Amino acid sequence: MSTQPMDRAGFRGFLRTLQQRYEAQRLVATDEKFPFLSQVWPTAEGLIFNISESPATPTRARRNLEARWWDGGVAFCAEIKAFDGTYPELQDDSFYRRQGSDVPAKLEELRSVISRLRGRSEDEIPTEPGDCFPHGFFRGGPMRDVDVVANFHLQGTPDVYLFFKQTTSVWEDETMLQRSGSIMKWMVFAGMRTLRKGERVIHGQPYEEWLVREPADVTSARVPGHGLRLHGNETSHDPARPSIELYLYNGHYIPSPPKSLEEQAKTPFLKRATLSEAQVVALWDAITPTLRLRPGAF
Template identity: 30%
Template sequence: MSELTQNLKPYCVGRYLIDMPGDVLVTGGATVQGVRIESEAMTHEAYLQEVASRKAELRGTKSIDPYPFLYADDEIDGPDAHYFVYRGNLSDGPANRVFEAYKWDHGHRFKLGIEGSDYLHPDQTNKPYIQALDVKNDVPVKTALIFDLVKRLRWRSEDEIPREPGLCFFGAFLPGKATDKEDVGAQFVFPDNRDVSLGLGSNSSIREPNTLLQRGDQINAGLSSIKGGRTIRKGAVKLQGIDAEEWLIAGETDLGVPGSMFTLEANSMTSSAQSPLLTLDFYTGSPNAFMRDRIKAASMSESEAVAVWDIVSGTLRPRPNGF
């Protein structure tokens, strides 16, 4: 395992850094202020074709009532950013709104989405439950939110470690100060050990009622349902500027082979914009975004998995000026 961990480099996830092998496979996305954001490598021609196809599809969809299906269809500062506002499914009521935006930058397509409602067009304020709503039309607010995110969002190579405040996720960087509604996730898969993955999550909008170790009874109960399930070790962990807890488990995986399931958690009960809930999950002998095939055995032994975990998890740290 020494070859695997001797040439590590920093990767940016959310507002944090973690060191991983330089050839690691990466995927992930983010949800910011309720807006789901995903990125995909794509040529400019393919991007334009995708937007054109989506435009034709939405324009060609007719609602089953007298009200429109498509409410907005326009560019955002040029042809490389476009947005739609439409009803959603044909069975959705006339107040339902789906916001969908696209942006192309440096060979990557970003797709953004959020749902909203408008009970004023058509006017449904004669209904008591709608009269009780504080906001009866959030289309203007969510349109402004989508526009703001689209304009700020830019492509980022995995080698780039930004020096300004902002969120990193796969293929992207969103500049801006930390907020309490940021959910970012990334999965790293070792190319020569496709059954080995590490998932890092950062969520500033979730605050748990207890810590990882305080959920011991629940975890131990779950262990009893795993063939060969047992605790390798557990306890508090001091990282670079982060107080965390870890629980390392061994047992049969979803692929039916003995493997490892390690978890680290920080800021469980104190999650906020400046210290979001952090979760780090390490699996061997398990399926992931890049490997779903059946295997006869995990590609790492238990001792090798622990050695890799100790090195990699110990590098998790806040990104300088990230917040």
């Protein structure tokens, strides 16, 4: 799913153009015999397209349900993969023919997600339970098997970033410090060294932290750096108390989509990590005390 701020009139014009483009496309791999778009379903402020997985897909059976809608000044796009083995040109003994179609089930799942999403202005802090993401809000109380992940980059640096994750899909039976024996074996093998570790309480909530010095063989920028981590609620097994992870990396290239060769050539070759050890620990000690729980949110 992705979001983009857009006014209603601009979105409607974009949606008309997109539908016309999809209607005009044909599958390249089938000598332009079959349409790229097979079905369209309306939503409150948009459309859901049942399109082929790609214009060059070798079979119509592999589908992509793409929802485009508008809410609160934000244009949304959400996609889910599906298959449909009911097309008459498919062989009777084909895999997809035998499987039938999961399009109705995937459509229901997609509509369920859409019903919980709404646009959100940059400075809005919702009062209802749910999860914020750029330009949007996912409404609802705690659920199992949900991960919320965010990366925060230190502006102007190629190798300093925070990774935050809250999850109700994975819990441990032991906390990070209780697993320290096995963790230390791996650290020694990798040449890592502990700077600081122990229990912490932040705004009344218990956490465990482990601050590590990392050799060049471990960091993605191939310079000596650091990995600082904070864990909370690791063993709660309660969707109302998600497991929390916060990491601060120094000397690791900021996560990004796969780069072209030209983009890779422009990536700076680091001779050392941007922050010194004292700086990265000071930054960590300034950020971690700001973590706080709110009713129904983190």
